[in-house]
Amino acid sequence: MAILRLGGQRLLLGVLRIASPRVLSSPFTMPPKRKQEKAEETPAKESKKVKTDEFSSDAKTSDGKKWNLKIVSWNVDGLRAWIKKDGMSIFEKEEPDVVCLQETKCSDDKLPEEIKNMKGYKSYFMSAKKDGYSGVALISKKEPLLVTYGLDDETHDDEGRCITAEYEDFYLVTAYVPNAGRKLVTLDKRMDWDPKFRKYLKELDAKKPVIMCGDLNVAHKEIDLAKPKGNKKNAGFTPEERAGFTDLLAEGFVDSFRHLYPDKTAQYTFWTYMANCRAKNVGWRLDYFVLSERLVPNLCDNLIRSSLYGSDHCPITLLVHL
Amino acid sequence: MAILRLGGQRLLLGVLRIASPRVLSSPFTMPPKRKQEKAEETPAKESKKVKTDEFSSDAKTSDGKKWNLKIVSWNVDGLRAWIKKDGMSIFEKEEPDVVCLQETKCSDDKLPEEIKNMKGYKSYFMSAKKDGYSGVALISKKEPLLVTYGLDDETHDDEGRCITAEYEDFYLVTAYVPNAGRKLVTLDKRMDWDPKFRKYLKELDAKKPVIMCGDLNVAHKEIDLAKPKGNKKNAGFTPEERAGFTDLLAEGFVDSFRHLYPDKTAQYTFWTYMANCRAKNVGWRLDYFVLSERLVPNLCDNLIRSSLYGSDHCPITLLVHL
DNA sequence: CATCTGATG
DNA sequence: CATCAGATG
Numbered sequence: 001m002a003i004l005r006l007g008g009q010r011l012l013l014g015v016l017r018i019a020s021p022r023v024l025s026s027p028f029t030m031p032p033k034r035k036q037e038k039a040e041e042t043p044a045k046e047s048k049k050v051k052t053d054e055f056s057s058d059a060k061t062s063d064g065k066k067w068n069l070k071i072v073s074w075n076v077d078g079l080r081a082w083i084k085k086d087g088m089s090i091f092e093k094e095e096p097d098v099v100c101l102q103e104t105k106c107s108d109d110k111l112p113e114e115i116k117n118m119k120g121y122k123s124y125f126m127s128a129k130k131d132g133y134s135g136v137a138l139i140s141k142k143e144p145l146l147v148t149y150g151l152d153d154e155t156h157d158d159e160g161r162c163i164t165a166e167y168e169d170f171y172l173v174t175a176y177v178p179n180a181g182r183k184l185v186t187l188d189k190r191m192d193w194d195p196k197f198r199k200y201l202k203e204l205d206a207k208k209p210v211i212m213c214g215d216l217n218v219a220h221k222e223i224d225l226a227k228p229k230g231n232k233k234n235a236g237f238t239p240e241e242r243a244g245f246t247d248l249l250a251e252g253f254v255d256s257f258r259h260l261y262p263d264k265t266a267q268y269t270f271w272t273y274m275a276n277c278r279a280k281n282v283g284w285r286l287d288y289f290v291l292s293e294r295l296v297p298n299l300c301d302n303l304i305r306s307s308l309y310g311s312d313h314c315p316i317t318l319l320v321h322l
Numbered sequence: 323m324a325i326l327r328l329g330g331q332r333l334l335l336g337v338l339r340i341a342s343p344r345v346l347s348s349p350f351t352m353p354p355k356r357k358q359e360k361a362e363e364t365p366a367k368e369s370k371k372v373k374t375d376e377f378s379s380d381a382k383t384s385d386g387k388k389w390n391l392k393i394v395s396w397n398v399d400g401l402r403a404w405i406k407k408d409g410m411s412i413f414e415k416e417e418p419d420v421v422c423l424q425e426t427k428c429s430d431d432k433l434p435e436e437i438k439n440m441k442g443y444k445s446y447f448m449s450a451k452k453d454g455y456s457g458v459a460l461i462s463k464k465e466p467l468l469v470t471y472g473l474d475d476e477t478h479d480d481e482g483r484c485i486t487a488e489y490e491d492f493y494l495v496t497a498y499v500p501n502a503g504r505k506l507v508t509l510d511k512r513m514d515w516d517p518k519f520r521k522y523l524k525e526l527d528a529k530k531p532v533i534m535c536g537d538l539n540v541a542h543k544e545i546d547l548a549k550p551k552g553n554k555k556n557a558g559f560t561p562e563e564r565a566g567f568t569d570l571l572a573e574g575f576v577d578s579f580r581h582l583y584p585d586k587t588a589q590y591t592f593w594t595y596m597a598n599c600r601a602k603n604v605g606w607r608l609d610y611f612v613l614s615e616r617l618v619p620n621l622c623d624n625l626i627r628s629s630l631y632g633s634d635h636c637p638i639t640l641l642v643h644l
Numbered sequence: 645c646a647t648c649t650g651a652t653g
Numbered sequence: 654c655a656t657c658a659g660a661t662g
Binding site: 399400402403404425427428452453454455594595596597598599634 | 654655658
Binding site: 077080081082106130131272274275311312 | 646
């Protein structure tokens with residue numbers, strides 16, 4: 001069993017509330033200036049532009065049913081900095097049913113009010129013990145039947161890496177998978193995580209279908225990063241990490257993006273801030289929606305929102321019919 | 323004897339060079355935006371405005387001689403950040419003969435080229451052993467006869483707090499005096515410094531008149547800070563620190579600003595960044611020019627440039643006839 | 645080249 | 654509320 005935090009908003013039963021999201025701020029679709037020259041005089045926070053068509057979609061399942069559930073996943077690389085960079089405009093643009101965030105880097109007591117109490121949403125956070133490190137969040141229109149935190153594992157559950165929301169018809173799991181680190185100093189921790197997480201997902205999958213999303217800190221195949229040759233010994237593209245992902249799929253899960261677009265190249269969700277990599281699209285696909293195989297008939301689309309800035313990752317969006 | 327660093331530009335003999343300072347950048351006389359909203363799109367660094375009259379002065383000695391030497395002192399609170407905030411435009415505005423900087427917070431290997439090799443100036447730096455801490459600089463049009471570093475004292479000379487430049491007719495000393503710290507945790511270090519520094523200045527004074535400037539980290543009298551009542555137990559206004567300054571003056575030195583303006587109130591050189599203190603002029607006079615008494619006939623003016631931004635201190639300017 | 649913390653002021 | 658360093662990514 002996963003850890004179950006009680007009290008406050010953390011034990012959650014049944015009542016489903018639906019409301020339209022708060023209008024937050026203007027689109028943020030231009031790459032921001034570098035740090036030395038950043039931040040215009042008046043950030044465009046005041047203008048209340050209407051949602052553009054850029055984020056609308058008519059995607060359907062293979063048997064023609066239009067999507068009715070939208071989930072966004074975004075590694076924010078620091079929740080507070082991301083908010084200052086207008087990251088929360090994602091709610092206005094996507095009008096998502098659920099938003100999952102990774103690398104919040106924010107202890108509970110420092111969480112900004114605006115993200116804790118979003119109109120029309122319920123928010124759940126799992127912060128690391130270590131301040132300013134890791135941390136995930138799950139923000140849902142519908143109140144889940146139950147929200148649980150972690151994998152029930154001593155090694156990993158102090159690091160704020162996983163939240164599970166149970167809904168009527170499925171589990172939603174968001175994860176920030178351990179980074180193997182420079183010179184692979186934490187590859188051991190990562191390789192400890194992979195089978196435990198796989199087991200955890202398999203146990204959920206035995207009960208209800210699973211939608212898992214987040215920063216899995218691996219580019220699965222050569223097609224999933226710009227420079228496969230040079231990165232075979234680097235965190236995120238070692239044989240061990242790649243095999244870990246292959247093993248997960250072998251248990252009855254699907255990489256929804258690659259399922260839909262098996263040959264699509266140069267589709268990344270992360271670019272290091274260094275060396276102007278994002279402008280050059282020298283990136284990695286590290287962020288995924290992984291679904292129980294039996295959800296494939298429900299899958300409508302998996303979009304990579306590479307036009308959105310606010311972190312060194314971009315958001316990804318899942319559309320399903322459920 | 324003070325420590326004498328040899329090698330490179332640090333042992334300095336005789337040759338006097340005078341050149342006009344490089345035109346650096348536009349005036350920077352408006353309070354900058356707060357951090358969250360700072361830095362215009364295009365910093366005004368390109369425009370080459372002419373020096374305004376704001377910084378010109380006809381100040382004379384009491385017997386009518388116009389000033390011919392201008393020295394600026396500024397606690398920059400991080401040399402590199404100060405440069406980014408256009409602090410170096412002080413050279414264009416004041417056309418000073420010497421600029422003394424405190425709290426450079428920059429090890430020698432990280433010093434920006436532009437400050438090391440200013441056209442028309444010679445630069446001298448004393449950095450602390452501890453990275454990003456303390457540090458002073460002295461930048462002079464005329465090459466001094468000799469430049470020495472520190473007080474020849476083990477306790478203090480690792481902390482980059484003092485540079486002495488010997489000229490034909492006087493010594494120029496710049497100092498960043500130890501801060502007594504929150505809850506006075508380093509008051510002991512400070513009270514160790516005061517008599518040693520006093521002794522050092524007295525020894526110089528026995529040879530040539532002394533001009534000492536810098537952040538002395540004390541507001542001498544109640545008139546020298548906005549909130550004297552509430553600060554009697556705080557760093558910078560304890561009885562011990564104030565007595566240290568009184569003791570220095572008793573050895574034959576003069577606080578040039580207070581000498582010229584004995585009753586002028588609300589004249590400060592430092593405002594904490596917190597609580598919007600600068601806008602409210604809730605400040606402290608911590609930066610001084612202290613002169614050998616026999617230089618009083620040479621004194622023309624001591625100006626507090628509170629319109630200049632770039633750090634939590636403003637620059638002060640000394641005009642003398644020598 | 646970013647985020648964060650923690651020391652320092 | 655700033656600077657900086659160092660850890661982390």
